[in-house]
Amino acid sequence: MRHIEEHIGVIGAGSWGTTLAHLLAEKGFSVSLWVYEKDLAETIQKTKENTLYLPGFSLSERIMPSGNIEEVIRHRSLLVMVVPSHVYRSVALQMVPHLQENAVIVSATKGIENETLLTMSGIWKEILPESLGIRVVTLAGPSFAREVMQKTPTAVTVAAEDRETARKVQHVFHTPYFRVYTSPDKVGVELAGALKNVIAIAAGVCDGLGYGLNTRAALITRGLAEITRLGVRMGAHPLTFAGLSGIGDLLLTCTGDLSRNRTVGFRLGRGETLQEILADMRMVAEGIRTCTSVYELAKKLHVDMPICEQMYQILHENKNPRQAVWDLMERDLKSELEFPLP
Ligand SMILES: NC(=O)C1=CN([C@@H]2O[C@H](COP(=O)(O)OP(=O)(O)OC[C@H]3O[C@@H](n4cnc5c(N)ncnc54)[C@H](O)[C@@H]3O)[C@@H](O)[C@H]2O)C=CC1
Numbered sequence: 544m545r546h547i548e549e550h551i552g553v554i555g556a557g558s559w560g561t562t563l564a565h566l567l568a569e570k571g572f573s574v575s576l577w578v579y580e581k582d583l584a585e586t587i588q589k590t591k592e593n594t595l596y597l598p599g600f601s602l603s604e605r606i607m608p609s610g611n612i613e614e615v616i617r618h619r620s621l622l623v624m625v626v627p628s629h630v631y632r633s634v635a636l637q638m639v640p641h642l643q644e645n646a647v648i649v650s651a652t653k654g655i656e657n658e659t660l661l662t663m664s665g666i667w668k669e670i671l672p673e674s675l676g677i678r679v680v681t682l683a684g685p686s687f688a689r690e691v692m693q694k695t696p697t698a699v700t701v702a703a704e705d706r707e708t709a710r711k712v713q714h715v716f717h718t719p720y721f722r723v724y725t726s727p728d729k730v731g732v733e734l735a736g737a738l739k740n741v742i743a744i745a746a747g748v749c750d751g752l753g754y755g756l757n758t759r760a761a762l763i764t765r766g767l768a769e770i771t772r773l774g775v776r777m778g779a780h781p782l783t784f785a786g787l788s789g790i791g792d793l794l795l796t797c798t799g800d801l802s803r804n805r806t807v808g809f810r811l812g813r814g815e816t817l818q819e820i821l822a823d824m825r826m827v828a829e830g831i832r833t834c835t836s837v838y839e840l841a842k843k844l845h846v847d848m849p850i851c852e853q854m855y856q857i858l859h860e861n862k863n864p865r866q867a868v869w870d871l872m873e874r875d876l877k878s879e880l881e882f883p884l885p
């Protein structure tokens with residue numbers, strides 16, 4: 544393996560952060576990994592395994608786990624941010640005083656902040672002093688951590704406002720089993736990655752209720768229509784939603800049993816309450832919180848998002864899931880296309 548001089552800091556040692564750290568370390572980068580749970584940092588150091596979030600995989604010797612965030616980010620020109628969205632701002636605020644000028648931050652979190660309705664790069668925009676010259680890039684697309692650890696051929700997108708930064712990050716992450724595309728549509732890629740989690744819960748609900756493949760296909764398709772509608776309203780390019788971060792990730796998480804979001808939905812469909820499901824889940828299912836943000840955004844921006852609205856009622860107002868499906872089916876009839884033919 545070639546040793547690469549650049550030293551990268553990965554912030555967040557959940558399943559995805561650990562996987563990205565491992566991928567980069569195997570490429571030859573020196574990688575520091577910030578671990579929130581102090582005992583876990585020691586365990587990873589000793590056993591080379593993330594026993595809490597990614598059990599069963601042997602991690603690269605080149606990963607240096609640490610509970611000290613300053614140590615992980617100081618003097619790093621490239622950082623990867625992978626903490627769940629509800630703690631993103633508080634962790635980012637801890638990072639700001641230690642960031643190196645002109646560093647690049649790759650954000651791999653999928654969510655929308657509840658309190659502000661901002662995307663993750665929106666949070667950075669709010670808290671980063673412009674004088675630091677830091678660029679934020681989004682990484683999204685269909686990529687279950689465990690499959691990437693198994694080196695399953697995978698393709699993702701990195702989106703940045705400037706092409707040069709996107710190309711740099713593309714090359715940093717690319718491996719023969721991890722193909723990276725670039726995109727200039729940061730808001731689109733970010734929204735696609737966050738919103739698909741809400742639809743994945745809905746797909747799980749339908750499967751848990753025992754509905755068939757017709758239902759799932761309809762849900763994915765009309766879910767994509769909703770995601771696109773909100774995305775375009777917020778400035779995204781519509782074709783981004785036909786890409787890896789859009790339909791790609793939507794298909795993966797609506798159909799793949801490895802999805803935590805789909806699993807939450809499935810269990811809801813089977814009759815468990817959200818409280819029961821969350822009680823035995825250590826990992827994050829971002830769609831639960833994102834659903835609240837989407838519900839608020841749709842109201843604020845006057846965007847019609849019936850599936851997300853029903854999901855909000857199931858998750859947060861105890862609506863009966865079967866009733867929610869029938870309420871969707873009984874809505875006013877409408878045209879599928881939302882634009883006139885040329
Ligand atoms: N797991 C996957 O396959 C993929 C996950 N993602 C996204 O990556 C982000 C992170 O998810 P995962 O790595 O899957 O997490 P995870 O669900 O495996 O682990 C939870 C993480 O949250 C951290 N955490 C909990 N409380 C915290 C606090 N108060 N402060 C700081 N950190 C805290 C834990 O230390 C752990 O790193 C999410 O937005 C997820 O949607 C994106 C692509 C793939």
Ligand SMILES: O=C(CO)COP(=O)(O)O
Pocket residue numbers: 653684685686687688740743792795796801802803804805827828829
């Ligand atoms: O985003 C993911 C894969 O691209 C992971 O999905 P879940 O969070 O639903 O497991």
